[in-house]
Amino acid sequence: MTPATLYGLCSAVLVGAGLYGMLVNPQPLRKILSLNLLGSGTFLLFGVIARRGAAAGLGGDPVPQAMVITGIVVAFSATALAVALLLRVFQETGRPTLDQPAPKDGG
Amino acid sequence: MPEFLLLAATVILLMVAVGLVRILRGPADVDRLMAVQLLGTGGIAALLLLGIATSLPGAVDVALVLALLAAFAAVIFVTSLDSP
Amino acid sequence: MSLALLADGALVLLVLGLAFWVNAAASGFAAVVGYVAFGLLLALAWMRLAAGDVALTEAAVGSGATGAVLVAAAMRLRAAADPPPSWPGVSRPSTPNRRSADGRDTPGHDGGGDDLAPPAPYSDSHRDVPGHDEGGKPGLSLRLAALVLSGLVTAGLAGLVLWTAGPAPSLAEAATRHLPGLGMGNAVTGVLIAYRALDTLLEKVVLLLALGGVWSLTRDRVWGGRPFPRAIPAGNGALILLARLLPPIGIVVAVYVLWVGATDPGGAFQGGAILTAMWILVMLAGLRDAPPIGSRRLRLAVAAGPAAFLAVGLAGFVLPTGFLSYPESIAKPLIIAVEAVLTLSIALILGLLVAGPAERPPDPAERLR
Amino acid sequence: MMLLGDIATGLLVSAGVVFFLAGTVGLLRFPDSMTRLHALTKADSLGLGLVVLGLLPQAASVLEALKLVAVWLLTQLAGATVTQLVARAIWRGGGRS
Numbered sequence: 001m002t003p004a005t006l007y008g009l010c011s012a013v014l015v016g017a018g019l020y021g022m023l024v025n026p027q028p029l030r031k032i033l034s035l036n037l038l039g040s041g042t043f044l045l046f047g048v049i050a051r052r053g054a055a056a057g058l059g060g061d062p063v064p065q066a067m068v069i070t071g072i073v074v075a076f077s078a079t080a081l082a083v084a085l086l087l088r089v090f091q092e093t094g095r096p097t098l099d100q101p102a103p104k105d106g107g
Numbered sequence: 108m109p110e111f112l113l114l115a116a117t118v119i120l121l122m123v124a125v126g127l128v129r130i131l132r133g134p135a136d137v138d139r140l141m142a143v144q145l146l147g148t149g150g151i152a153a154l155l156l157l158g159i160a161t162s163l164p165g166a167v168d169v170a171l172v173l174a175l176l177a178a179f180a181a182v183i184f185v186t187s188l189d190s191p
Numbered sequence: 192m193s194l195a196l197l198a199d200g201a202l203v204l205l206v207l208g209l210a211f212w213v214n215a216a217a218s219g220f221a222a223v224v225g226y227v228a229f230g231l232l233l234a235l236a237w238m239r240l241a242a243g244d245v246a247l248t249e250a251a252v253g254s255g256a257t258g259a260v261l262v263a264a265a266m267r268l269r270a271a272a273d274p275p276p277s278w279p280g281v282s283r284p285s286t287p288n289r290r291s292a293d294g295r296d297t298p299g300h301d302g303g304g305d306d307l308a309p310p311a312p313y314s315d316s317h318r319d320v321p322g323h324d325e326g327g328k329p330g331l332s333l334r335l336a337a338l339v340l341s342g343l344v345t346a347g348l349a350g351l352v353l354w355t356a357g358p359a360p361s362l363a364e365a366a367t368r369h370l371p372g373l374g375m376g377n378a379v380t381g382v383l384i385a386y387r388a389l390d391t392l393l394e395k396v397v398l399l400l401a402l403g404g405v406w407s408l409t410r411d412r413v414w415g416g417r418p419f420p421r422a423i424p425a426g427n428g429a430l431i432l433l434a435r436l437l438p439p440i441g442i443v444v445a446v447y448v449l450w451v452g453a454t455d456p457g458g459a460f461q462g463g464a465i466l467t468a469m470w471i472l473v474m475l476a477g478l479r480d481a482p483p484i485g486s487r488r489l490r491l492a493v494a495a496g497p498a499a500f501l502a503v504g505l506a507g508f509v510l511p512t513g514f515l516s517y518p519e520s521i522a523k524p525l526i527i528a529v530e531a532v533l534t535l536s537i538a539l540i541l542g543l544l545v546a547g548p549a550e551r552p553p554d555p556a557e558r559l560r
Numbered sequence: 561m562m563l564l565g566d567i568a569t570g571l572l573v574s575a576g577v578v579f580f581l582a583g584t585v586g587l588l589r590f591p592d593s594m595t596r597l598h599a600l601t602k603a604d605s606l607g608l609g610l611v612v613l614g615l616l617p618q619a620a621s622v623l624e625a626l627k628l629v630a631v632w633l634l635t636q637l638a639g640a641t642v643t644q645l646v647a648r649a650i651w652r653g654g655g656r657s
Contacts, residue, residue, distance in 0.1 A: 001196070003195065003196060003199045003239060003240075004240065005352060005353065006196070006199050006200065006203055007199070007203065007236060007239070007240060008348075008349075008352030008353075009203075009349050009352055009353075010203040010206060010207060010236070011348070011352075012345045012346075012347075012348035012349040012351075012352060013207055013210075013345055013349075014206070014207070014210055015344060015345060015348055016341040016342060016344050016345030016348075017207075017210045017211060017214055017341070018210070019337075019340065019341045019344055020214065020337050020338060020340075020341035021213070021214035023329075023333075023337035023340070023341070024214075024329060024333075024334050024337050025214065026329070027219065029219045029222075029223075029261075029264060029265065029268060030214075030219065030222060032261070033213050033214075033222055033223065033226050033261065034213070034214060036226065036257065037210050037213060037214070037226075037229075040229075040230075040233055040253070043245075044233070044236065044237075044240075045348065045352075047236075047237060047240040047242050047245060048240065048352065050240070050242060051240045051241060051242070052355075052358055053358065053360060053362070054241065054358075058241075058366075058367065058378055059164075059240075059241025059242070060240065060241045060242055061362055061366075062362070062366045062378035062379045062381070062382045063362045063366060063382055065242045065244060065245050065379050065382075066244075066379050066382035066383045066390075067390070068242070068245050068248075069244060069245055069248045069379070069383065069458075069460055070383070070390055070391065070394045072245070072248050072249060072252050072253050073248070073252055073394055073398065073460055073537075074394060074397050075253075075257075076252050076253070076256055076257050076260075076541070076544070077397055077398050077400075077401035077402075077544060078401065079257050079260060079261070080260050080401060080405060080544040080545065080547075081401045081404045081405055081544075083260050083261065083264045083547075084404070084405040084408050084547055084548055085408065086264065087264060087267060087268075087547070088408045088548070090267070090268060091410075108566050108569065108618065110194050111569075111570060111573070112569075112573065112615075112618070113194045113195055113197070113198050114194060114197075115573050115574070115576075115577055115611075116198050117194070117197050117198040117201050118577055119577060119580050119607075119611075120198065120201045120202060120205060121201050122577075122580050122581055122584045123205075123580065123584065124201070124204070124205045124208070125584055125588070126583070126584040126587045126588065127205075127208070127209070127212075127228070128588060129587050129588065129596075130212065130221065130224060130225055130228070131212065133221070135593055135650075136220050136221070136224075136269075137593050137597075137646050137649055137650055138593055138596060139220070139221055139224045140224060140646065141587060141593075141596055141597060141600050141646065142224075142228075142587060143224050143227055143228045143231075144600060144604070144639075144642055145583055145584065145587060145600055145603055145604070146228045146231065146232075147228075147231055148603060148604045148607065148608050148635060148639070149580055149603070149607075150231050150232060150234075150235055151608060151631060151635060152576065152580070152607065152608050152611045153198075153202075153235065154234075154235050154238060155611065155612065155615055155628065155631065156573070156611065156615070157198060157235070157238065157239065158238065159615050159618050159619070160195075161195065162620070163238055163239075163241065163243065164243055164455060164456065165238075165243030165244075165246070165247070165455055165456030165457070166238055166243070167624055167627045167628060167631070168243070168247065168447075168448065168451070168455070168456060168457065168627070169234060169238055169243065169246045169247050169250055169456070170631045171444060171627055171630060171631050171634070172247055172250045172251055172444065172448070172461070172465060173231065173234065173250050174630075174631045174632075174634035174635045174638065175437070175440070175441055175444055175465060175468070175634055175638075176250065176251065176254075176255045176465075176468055177634070177635055177638035177639070177642075178433060178437075178637075178638035178639075178641050178642050179255055179258070179259060179468055179471075179472070180224075180227050180258055180259070180262055181641075181642040181645060181646060182430060182433070182472060182475055182476075182641075182642075182645065183259050183262045183263055183266075183471075183475065184262055184266065184649075185427075185430070185645040185646070185648070185649050186430070186475045186476075187262070187263055187266035187267065188266070188649055188652075427645070427648070429640075429641050429644035429645055429648075430641065430645060432641070433637065433638075433641040436637060437637065437638075440634065
């Protein structure tokens with residue numbers, strides 16, 4: 001097994017874990033976190049593909065690497081926007097969830 | 108020599124990983140923060156060791172940036188304690 | 192070599208353990224702290240994948256800036272879940288109920304959340320609803336379905352990784368071929384600034400859009416004001432010392448990272464994110480207040496980076512080279528100039544994204560500007 | 561000469577690893593937040609400091625050696641501040657779960 005394969009498997013598990021957390025966790029903040037896990041896994045997969053494309057004296061293919069850099073910055077701006085939305089909802093309702101405030105049984 | 112440095116990096120990573128039990132156990136949030144702080148320092152040490160052992164270009168620069176941002180999470184934690 | 196694989200294995204185990212922790216942690220804050228640690232280790236993983244540029248970005252943006260936003264958010268949500276019983280020297284923090292009650296001063300303008308807002312101006316009635324740490328987990332069948340789906344996705348990706356073990360198709364040759372003409376040695380910077388410059392330009396636009404989105408969440412009452420609930424007093428000696436010592440070093444490192452980006456890992460994003468961190472630190476220590484978001488100067492500065500990029504790109508139409516291409520003779524100075532402007536504008540936009548929407552009304556003088 | 565450098569690296573890095581071990585054990589075993597903070601600072605300053613010192617003979621260039629020292633100095637600054645801030649937070653009751 002090469003290191004690239006190892007990190008590739010790691011990225012596969014990360015994507016799965018992020019997806020699961022995003023589906024199952026009810027709190028928006030946790031969903032944002034899971035989405036970031038999912039994104040990190042995807043980026044890592046790009047990194048593995050880049051590593052396997054090492055050529056021309058470079059450690060990896062620069063094109064996927066550059067795409068990942070763009071991706072990380074875009075993921076950050078999406079996270080910042082999502083967190084701002086969440087905090088605004090929280091300001092309005094006093095609750096950090098998207099549920100209606102009234103029912104206690106739904107909890 | 109590279110083998111020794113790689114081994115040291117692995118040992119530090121594993122030890123810091125054990126220290127992460129503090130994130131799980133808490134009990135207080137400052138304890139969790141401390142575990143991350145230790146992980147940060149250990150991560151920097153492992154990065155330097157790995158970087159020098161396998162002569163990765165830029166590893167020391169990444170360590171420099173990590174060191175620069177090492178206090179960041181703790182500062183935000185403490186200032187939000189003071190003014191939520 | 193097998194020893195290196197051992198180190199990789201330890202790193203992968205740590206990364207995965209933290210990822211599971213982020214999903215499973217009981218409290219939001221514990222999960223966020225786990226995420227910060229996760230980002231830090233991911234930077235190491237990128238280093239091991241011979242992607243120094245990405246490692247720098249992950250360290251500065253993925254772990255640093257994202258972590259800052261998430262930690263701040265978790266702290267705010269936590270303060271609501273269980274307000275500190277006694278906090279000597281500090282008045283009881285204003286609770287969100289209080290704030291939303293304030294928000295009702297201008298109904299209609301605030302819109303949207305009115306029927307969700309708590310009825311009384313301030314009451315503890317919401318204390319006994321489940322806090323954000325519990326909340327409705329979906330039923331067992333749904334969780335099983337999610338598990339199966341995630342498992343399938345993981346298995347699919349893992350199969351892909353194992354099945355295509357050979358060398359991947361690569362554009363590395365093509366990317367390095369023209370680098371000498373651009374006067375650069377770092378292929379990743381070359382791709383970002385020269386070959387795929389359109390992506391980078393559009394990414395700036397995405398940052399601007401996100402900032403617009405965040406700012407549009409400002410309440411009408413405080414529109415044009417400053418971020419952060421209140422001005423942070425400059426009181427904490429250790430923090431002030433750090434905020435005075437670190438930024439000069441940070442600026443030097445940022446310039447270094449930007450400069451070295453032409454030949455080695457580094458570049459505008461990484462340098463910009465470092466500057467952002469320094470700026471946030473200065474704001475948090477109370478040495479400088481956050482700028483009012485209504486200020487025209489601020490808005491011009493925010494737009495300057497993408498505008499400069501676009502101007503250089505459009506100049507390619509006038510000169511015979513084409514949109515977003517550089518005349519070969521002055522490519523390197525031009526690229527460095529574009530990157531320098533980009534760095535400043537990225538630092539500004541990232542910092543404003545971390546600071547969030549305005550929460551204090553603007554001064555009367557600022558309102559007039 | 562090379563050998564001497566390697567021996568120094570081996571000794572210093574090993575000592576650094578020991579301090580990381582001490583920090584980890586302290587973080588796990590000490591009874592309260594303040595004492596755990598104390599353990600943490602050992603790993604922070606001495607652990608990394610010794611590792612950096614040990615890596616200096618292996619540095620490829622003077623610039624790299626300077627950057628190594630800079631990394632250590634920066635973590636010192638960050639570590640000292642964080643210790644101060646966290647201690648204050650614990651003192652004022654920020655150690656809630």
